[in-house]
Amino acid sequence: MVHDFDAIFAALAHGDRRRMLELLVQAPGLSVKALSSHFACSRVMVLKHLRVLAAAELVISERAGRERRLYFNPMPVRLIYDRWTDQYSASWAAGPDEVKKTRVGSQSGDREQKPARDGRGSDGRADDSSSSAS
Amino acid sequence: MVHDFDAIFAALAHGDRRRMLELLVQAPGLSVKALSSHFACSRVMVLKHLRVLAAAELVISERAGRERRLYFNPMPVRLIYDRWTDQYSASWAAGPDEVKKTRVGSQSGDREQKPARDGRGSDGRADDSSSSAS
DNA sequence: ACCATGAGTAACCTAAATGTTACTCATTGA
DNA sequence: TCAATGAGTAACATTTAGGTTACTCATGGT
Numbered sequence A, B: 001m002v003h004d005f006d007a008i009f010a011a012l013a014h015g016d017r018r019r020m021l022e023l024l025v026q027a028p029g030l031s032v033k034a035l036s037s038h039f040a041c042s043r044v045m046v047l048k049h050l051r052v053l054a055a056a057e058l059v060i061s062e063r064a065g066r067e068r069r070l071y072f073n074p075m076p077v078r079l080i081y082d083r084w085t086d087q088y089s090a091s092w093a094a095g096p097d098e099v100k101k102t103r104v105g106s107q108s109g110d111r112e113q114k115p116a117r118d119g120r121g122s123d124g125r126a127d128d129s130s131s132s133a134s
Numbered sequence C: 001a002c003c004a005t006g007a008g009t010a011a012c013c014t015a016a017a018t019g020t021t022a023c024t025c026a027t028t029g030a
Numbered sequence D: 001t002c003a004a005t006g007a008g009t010a011a012c013a014t015t016t017a018g019g020t021t022a023c024t025c026a027t028g029g030t
Helices: A005-012 A013-025 A032-035 A043-055 A075-093 B007-013 B015-026 B032-037 B045-057 B077-092
Strands: A059-064 A067-074 B059-064 B067-072
Touching: A005 A013, A005 A043, A005 A075, A005 B007, A005 B015, A013 A032, A013 A059, A013 A067, A013 B007, A013 B077, A032 A043, A032 A067, A043 A059, A067 B032, A075 B015, A075 B077, B007 B015, B007 B045, B007 B077, B015 B032, B015 B045, B015 B059, B015 B067, B032 B045, B032 B067, B045 B059
Parallel strands: none
Antiparallel strands: A059 A067, B059 B067
């Protein structure tokens, strides 16, 4: 079983699809109809989202009569998790400023978390989304 | 600092953007030009990607003369990592079949990882991407 | 046997994302 | 001082994603 990171990350990029995974963790074996009842979009759109999730192997299903039972497959998420453990655990052990290894003289009040302002003083770029999602 | 999961996952959905983050882990402080040299797309497209990454707070930058120095900010990734640790570590402790808690009599040879075939026998849906990416 | 139901696809439309070229401005180096 | 360089934006075009309605087919229940 080989996982496609492009497919996995693309599948996770939409809030409704992440929500679907959460629902399938809470209630394994949901039908398409039962899953659709949690979303405002059409049943056909839920089917489209499921197709994206299935392509990433995040959801597997089995037919039970006219219904299809849906299950969350954690393996792709685990794959990313393991990779992130390898890649980033060193920087996570350090503090946030560690990201700027060569930075000298960081001053209080610096807006380091925002993209650098350009010389023109224009500041209205890379909008600062502050609401937490999923 | 509040992170937006929609923005973070959307930023990670494109292979080039994930590649940019990897490059910035390997070489903190890269300029836009240096970063652009690793990609086939135009410098302006790299700037657009950086704008998406900055909006998700995955990249922070500081001006150094006419150049902009770019740094990877691991906090948003850590946020997802921590959430996944909470949400999925129980199912990861179990085996893959644990995802089908109510499933009985799983037969060898079953294509369980594929989306269920419909009654028509059509099998050409939810294409089976087998190449590993990122 | 027949109606209801669950599921899947086709066709269509809109919005968002991806990508390019041309131009402008600030900084650096000679 | 001036040319070269790094960076950012505007405008445009194409592709992809998100979403709906209508229709079809298999299965379940009466």
